[in-house]
Amino acid sequence: MIVAEQKPLEEIRRMIDPYARVLILGCGTCMTVCGAGGEREVSFLHAALRVAQAKGGDRAHDISEYTVKRQCDLEFLDVLADRVQETDVILSLGCGVGVQVIAERFPDTPVLPGINTSFMGAASEWGIWDERCAACGDCRLDETAGICPITRCTKGILNGPCAGPKNGKCEANKDVDCAWILIYRRLERLGQLEKMRRYYPPRNFRTIPRPRRIVTRVKREPGESNGQVAV
Amino acid sequence: MYPPNADTLKRPSFDDSLVPPCQAACPLHMEIREYVDLIAQGRVMEALQVIRDGNPFPSICAYVCTHPCEDACRRSEVDKPIAIRALKRFAVEFGGDRMISLEASTAHPEKVAIVGSGPAGLAAAYYLRKLGYPVTIFEAHSELGGMLRVGIPKYRLPREVLEAEVQRLIQMGVEIRTNTRVVSLDLLFEMGYKAIFITVGAHQSLRLGIEGEESPGVVDGGTFLREVNLGLRPSVGPRVAVVGGGNVAIDAARTALRLGAKEVKILYRRSRAEMPADPAEVEQALEEGVEILFLVTPVKIAREDQHLRVTCVRLTLGEPDASGRRRPVPLEGSEFDMQFETLVSAIGQAPYIPDDFRLRIGKGSTIQVDPLTLLTNRAGVFAGGDAVTGPATVTEALAAGRRAAHRIDDYLQHRYPLLGKDAKESSIGDLLPRTAQTVKKKTRQEPPVLPPEERTKDFRPVELIYRWETATDEARRCLRCGAGAEILFQDKCATCLTCLRVCPYHVPYVDASGTIQIPADQCQACGICVAECPAKAIVLRKPYDRRQVSEELDHALRSAAQSKSKPLIVGFCCQYGLFGSGTLAALWRRAQAGIWIVPVLCIAKLEDEHLLRALEMGAEGVFIAGCGDQCARENTAFWVAQRVEKVRKVMAQLGLQPERLQVLQLHANDEDPLKPMDEFTQQIARLYLDSTIKQEVKS
Numbered sequence: 001m002i003v004a005e006q007k008p009l010e011e012i013r014r015m016i017d018p019y020a021r022v023l024i025l026g027c028g029t030c031m032t033v034c035g036a037g038g039e040r041e042v043s044f045l046h047a048a049l050r051v052a053q054a055k056g057g058d059r060a061h062d063i064s065e066y067t068v069k070r071q072c073d074l075e076f077l078d079v080l081a082d083r084v085q086e087t088d089v090i091l092s093l094g095c096g097v098g099v100q101v102i103a104e105r106f107p108d109t110p111v112l113p114g115i116n117t118s119f120m121g122a123a124s125e126w127g128i129w130d131e132r133c134a135a136c137g138d139c140r141l142d143e144t145a146g147i148c149p150i151t152r153c154t155k156g157i158l159n160g161p162c163a164g165p166k167n168g169k170c171e172a173n174k175d176v177d178c179a180w181i182l183i184y185r186r187l188e189r190l191g192q193l194e195k196m197r198r199y200y201p202p203r204n205f206r207t208i209p210r211p212r213r214i215v216t217r218v219k220r221e222p223g224e225s226n227g228q229v230a231v
Numbered sequence: 232m233y234p235p236n237a238d239t240l241k242r243p244s245f246d247d248s249l250v251p252p253c254q255a256a257c258p259l260h261m262e263i264r265e266y267v268d269l270i271a272q273g274r275v276m277e278a279l280q281v282i283r284d285g286n287p288f289p290s291i292c293a294y295v296c297t298h299p300c301e302d303a304c305r306r307s308e309v310d311k312p313i314a315i316r317a318l319k320r321f322a323v324e325f326g327g328d329r330m331i332s333l334e335a336s337t338a339h340p341e342k343v344a345i346v347g348s349g350p351a352g353l354a355a356a357y358y359l360r361k362l363g364y365p366v367t368i369f370e371a372h373s374e375l376g377g378m379l380r381v382g383i384p385k386y387r388l389p390r391e392v393l394e395a396e397v398q399r400l401i402q403m404g405v406e407i408r409t410n411t412r413v414v415s416l417d418l419l420f421e422m423g424y425k426a427i428f429i430t431v432g433a434h435q436s437l438r439l440g441i442e443g444e445e446s447p448g449v450v451d452g453g454t455f456l457r458e459v460n461l462g463l464r465p466s467v468g469p470r471v472a473v474v475g476g477g478n479v480a481i482d483a484a485r486t487a488l489r490l491g492a493k494e495v496k497i498l499y500r501r502s503r504a505e506m507p508a509d510p511a512e513v514e515q516a517l518e519e520g521v522e523i524l525f526l527v528t529p530v531k532i533a534r535e536d537q538h539l540r541v542t543c544v545r546l547t548l549g550e551p552d553a554s555g556r557r558r559p560v561p562l563e564g565s566e567f568d569m570q571f572e573t574l575v576s577a578i579g580q581a582p583y584i585p586d587d588f589r590l591r592i593g594k595g596s597t598i599q600v601d602p603l604t605l606l607t608n609r610a611g612v613f614a615g616g617d618a619v620t621g622p623a624t625v626t627e628a629l630a631a632g633r634r635a636a637h638r639i640d641d642y643l644q645h646r647y648p649l650l651g652k653d654a655k656e657s658s659i660g661d662l663l664p665r666t667a668q669t670v671k672k673k674t675r676q677e678p679p680v681l682p683p684e685e686r687t688k689d690f691r692p693v694e695l696i697y698r699w700e701t702a703t704d705e706a707r708r709c710l711r712c713g714a715g716a717e718i719l720f721q722d723k724c725a726t727c728l729t730c731l732r733v734c735p736y737h738v739p740y741v742d743a744s745g746t747i748q749i750p751a752d753q754c755q756a757c758g759i760c761v762a763e764c765p766a767k768a769i770v771l772r773k774p775y776d777r778r779q780v781s782e783e784l785d786h787a788l789r790s791a792a793q794s795k796s797k798p799l800i801v802g803f804c805c806q807y808g809l810f811g812s813g814t815l816a817a818l819w820r821r822a823q824a825g826i827w828i829v830p831v832l833c834i835a836k837l838e839d840e841h842l843l844r845a846l847e848m849g850a851e852g853v854f855i856a857g858c859g860d861q862c863a864r865e866n867t868a869f870w871v872a873q874r875v876e877k878v879r880k881v882m883a884q885l886g887l888q889p890e891r892l893q894v895l896q897l898h899a900n901d902e903d904p905l906k907p908m909d910e911f912t913q914q915i916a917r918l919y920l921d922s923t924i925k926q927e928v929k930s
Contacts, residue, residue, distance in 0.1 A: 039767045055886075
């Protein structure tokens with residue numbers, strides 16, 4: 001799942017400063033789960049901005065709030081049409097995807113990112129998030145016992161461990177487990193230690209042509225089927 | 232459309248149909264959970280209001296109720312049940328029950344006669360009068376109350392209490408005819424009564440059926456207690472035997488002690504486990520020096536000179552009988568003699584119904600009635616209480632009286648009886664072990680009692696009243712079954728698992744379909760998940776808990792705005808425990824100007840937004856004061872710290888000093904709770920002065 005954190009309040013205050021009417025828009029999916037932009041954070045930010053007006057001397061904004069199910073799908077945004085008419089700027093608490101889809105859906109209204117989209121990861125316990133996937137598009141987890149060296153090794157090396165780990169921890173950060181020690185232990189447990197003997201050639205580091213697109217349907221041209229997305 | 236808004240979608244309504252086990256067990260179905268919670272908050276008058284809504288004579292129940300609610304209480308799966316009856320007594324005494332006066336006006340012409348003035352009769356009179364019927368009570372004895380008057384000893388129910396309730400009935404316009412024994416129901420109908428409620432109780436003592444039972448010095452329990460309670464002082468010898476194991480036997484034994492008996496022995500034919508008397512009463516009797524001989528029964532009584540020679544036999548327990556208790560079997564050759572001056576037989580009582588009533592009599596000489604309508608075989612004649620059930624409890628009799636009143640109302644108004652209204656089943660199951668284990672253990676607080684050597688001197692009430700602090704502390708032990716959290720907005724729920732991860736009691740779980748469930752019968756209503764849910768999809772079932780903080784805050788801020796005192800300080804204080812005991816108000820009164828206190832039902836329910844809102848509305852300082860070690864819950868401080876840190880981060884970015892938001896310790900154990908508050912006030916005053924001077928300099 002996508003994990004993010006809210007931008008510092010100062011940055012948000014600077015961003016919205018030129019606008020009189022601000023709509024804070026939450027996202028009910030990933031940003032709710034990671035606690036960065038769900039309904040609670042929307043109203044917390046709203047309250048914080050009002051304190052900023054009362055105590056920090058910010059200009060008076062007319063702030064409203066709303067949370068949609070998912071910002072990254074245009075259909076969920078239709079319900080916003082009237083609200084967007086009433087605002088000068090949308091402060092999105094969606095991930096980078098959400099911000100852009102909103103920009104597409106409402107071409108005449110500026111949209112500001114309220115959060116920094118950080119990584120794809122998982123909660124290890126309440127309030128603690130760890131990165132797990134880099135979306136490299138070339139998954140090797142079968143060879144590394146389900147532990148990703150690209151994201152979890154500080155150096156991202158494919159033939160580890162390096163000479164650095166001490167007591168199972170990374171030389172760059174004593175609080176972080178060495179991914180390759182973890183891989184070794186798990187391969188040992190699975191009886192697949194021979195995988196450690198293999199040499200993995202370098203990955204293809206050629207720049208990935210962006211933006212990437214995945215097409216799962218037969219008719220290739222957009223607009224030729226019911227799958228059309230109306231903008 | 233997401234999220235559902237009020238204009239387009241019907242708001243989901245939360246489920247408050249869950250009946251807690253205590254309420255289901257109570258014959259009157261009183262809202263026990265509600266009034267216990269109000270007591271925990273120190274809102275005793277409101278608690279009494281709730282009690283009065285469900286019980287016609289709370290002051291009587293506060294003394295003598297056998298509290299089936301406590302037997303059903305799920306707290307016993309954690310440690311011990313809540314002391315519900317003692318808490319009710321506290322609410323009645325401190326809530327000003329004596330000041331309450333009742334009025335009723337007559338709305339119907341049909342007169343109703345009530346035969347017998349025991350709890351069932353009094354309750355029926357109360358409710359019929361409230362429904363607007365002219366009511367007459369016929370009582371054979373010289374005073375009202377039935378068993379409450381003639382059966383229950385004064386040390387368990389002081390007569391002023393009964394008198395006060397009777398006076399209230401008279402105030403309501405109930406006509407009283409004492410010393411009037413009803414011999415014929417036809418006569419009552421001829422007198423113009425349209426409906427009759429027979430509630431003559433079970434005053435006829437059962438006989439031992441042994442040789443010598445007629446000897447002088449042998450008396451039955453009912454007669455013995457009646458004589459004492461009506462003001463006679465029957466002479467008892469120095470050695471008294473009481474035969475039986477019920478409450479009457481215990482009452483007779485303790486009464487004999489108070490009349491001056493030196494040695495009182497109870498002879499009971501089964502063992503302690505089978506004894507039907509209230510265990511607490513048995514305990515108190517033992518403390519007072521009553522001796523109980525188990526598995527012993529008299530077989531012959533012989534009068535000799537000045538005493539009785541009682542031949543007893545020892546017994547052993549055999550197969551269970553029809554009542555499910557093991558049948559006592561005599562041991563051959565185990566006869567032995569004992570000497571007493573007085574023997575009280577208290578082996579049970581049955582109603583006595585005159586034949587002229589022409590009522591159908593069933594098992595145990597009781598009146599046969601339709602269990603739902605309480606109607607007898609004669610039109611317009613209803614019956615209830617011990618006369619129908621055989622000897623039972625006061626609360627059951629009150630419930631029967633209430634039901635009779637409603638059924639008589641239906642009958643007189645030619646309505647099909649509205650049944651099922653007073654039937655309440657609890658749908659709440661047992662606590663799961665993992666939940667029961669995580670609930671903080673708290674010792675049950677018993678109300679103080681007079682020392683045994685004091686209380687056997689006279690008929691003063693044995694049990695005293697809780698102190699205010701003890702009562703609020705005891706009430707806080709309530710688990711609030713069925714009032715817990717609920718995912719009200721399922722469509723908002725992102726299944727983020729926050730509730731599952733933050734719950735101190737391991738209540739929420741993910742079902743096989745991947746949906747998160749918060750089982751209502753396990754939730755402890757601490758409110759942590761409500762305050763943490765990132766989608767704001769969870770609410771507490773009790774509407775009061777849901778709105779409280781924001782409403783109280785708005786109220787405080789409005790009042791503060793009017794007062795214009797500077798600097799403004801907002802304090803969120805726990806309403807339970809110490810603060811609930813009235814100290815909160817006292818604290819506020821004595822505090823320096825500018826402090827506005829927002830009562831919170833546990834600071835774990837306080838959300839970060841509330842703190843920000845206080846700052847936004849002009850608070851120069853905000854403090855949170857929990858109840859500290861007294862807290863009935865785990866982890867409260869951890870969650871408060873989380874939210875305080877989050878808000879301090881915002882404050883730092885706005886140039887507000889973090890010390891403007893503080894968690895204060897104002898516990899009961901502290902010497903003076905005012906001290907940390909005053910220090911905080913002074914600190915905020917300095918900061919306020921600084922910033923004002925800086926602004927002046929700038930401009």
